[in-house]
Amino acid sequence: QKEVEQDPGPLSVPEGAIVSLNCTYSNSAFQYFMWYRQYSRKGPELLMYTYSSGNKEDGRFTAQVDKSSKYISLFIRDSQPSDSATYLCAMTPGAGSYQLTFGKGTKLSVIP
Amino acid sequence: GAVVSQHPSRVICKSGTSVKIECRSLDFQATTMFWYRQFPKQSLMLMATSNEGSKATYEQGVEKDKFLINHASLTLSTLTVTSAHPEDSSFYICSARDRVKETQYFGPGTRLLVL
Numbered sequence: 001q002k003e004v005e006q007d008p009g010p011l012s013v014p015e016g017a018i019v020s021l022n023c024t025y026s027n028s029a030f031q032y033f034m035w036y037r038q039y040s041r042k043g044p045e046l047l048m049y050t051y052s053s054g055n056k057e058d059g060r061f062t063a064q065v066d067k068s069s070k071y072i073s074l075f076i077r078d079s080q081p082s083d084s085a086t087y088l089c090a091m092t093p094g095a096g097s098y099q100l101t102f103g104k105g106t107k108l109s110v111i112p
Numbered sequence: 113g114a115v116v117s118q119h120p121s122r123v124i125c126k127s128g129t130s131v132k133i134e135c136r137s138l139d140f141q142a143t144t145m146f147w148y149r150q151f152p153k154q155s156l157m158l159m160a161t162s163n164e165g166s167k168a169t170y171e172q173g174v175e176k177d178k179f180l181i182n183h184a185s186l187t188l189s190t191l192t193v194t195s196a197h198p199e200d201s202s203f204y205i206c207s208a209r210d211r212v213k214e215t216q217y218f219g220p221g222t223r224l225l226v227l
Contacts, residue, residue, distance in 0.1 A: 031214075032213075032214045032215065034215050036218070041203070041221070041223065042220055042221060043116075043118070043205045043207075043218040043219050043220045043221040044156070044205070044218045045218070046215060046216075046217060046218075049213055049215050051214075088155065088156070090216075092214060092215075094214040098144065098209055098214055099146070099158065099161065100146075100158075100215075100216055102155050102156055103155065104154070104155045105155050
């Protein structure tokens with residue numbers, strides 16, 4: 001079993017839809033959770049950052065972490081064509097162990 | 113968010129030559145930087161961890177003599193691909209660690225093509 005599982009998609013949604021992206025993980029030591037957005041031929045851009053369990057909202061984006069289920073989600077409301085990209089989840093234990101473990105990424109297309 | 117730059121953004125070189133890629137954290141000091149490699153439609157593969165003032169730590173299977181890493185200051189790390197071959201053609205991305213948030217900010221990447 002891989003440490004972080006993420007459905008690679010592709011996922012296509014109409015403009016304005018709510019998008020749900022998810023990752024599951026197996027390492028209970030992970031404490032810091034991130035979502036990155038990567039456009040084609042560009043470096044990943046940090047979208048959301050969460051420490052431990054709970055929800056975090058930033059504009060149209062909401063990140064959720066459920067450590068009891070080892071499950072994290074990213075919701076995108078009112079999706080736009082400019083949201084079309086690959087979304088990578090990442091996580092780390094922190095506390096001296098700071099390398100990130102990434103999911104494979106989900107390719108999202110928002111159709112106008 | 114924090115800004116990390118990479119230079120060059122794209123490089124084409126002949127087989128056997130060496131290529132240097134620079135990674136700079138522009139608005140914060142990064143004691144730790146990371147170098148990744150990404151093949152098309154695949155996720156990021158960590159190559160090495162670069163610590164300011166000390167030797168880099170390489171991941172298993174990454175040749176340290178081929179991929180030379182130098183982290184001479186708190187804002188600059190360099191990756192030199194020595195004696196490049198066509199199989200080294202890839203997208204190389206650096207990141208800088210934010211110690212407060214325990215996260216990483218990525219550079220825009222360098223596309224290397226070895227002919």
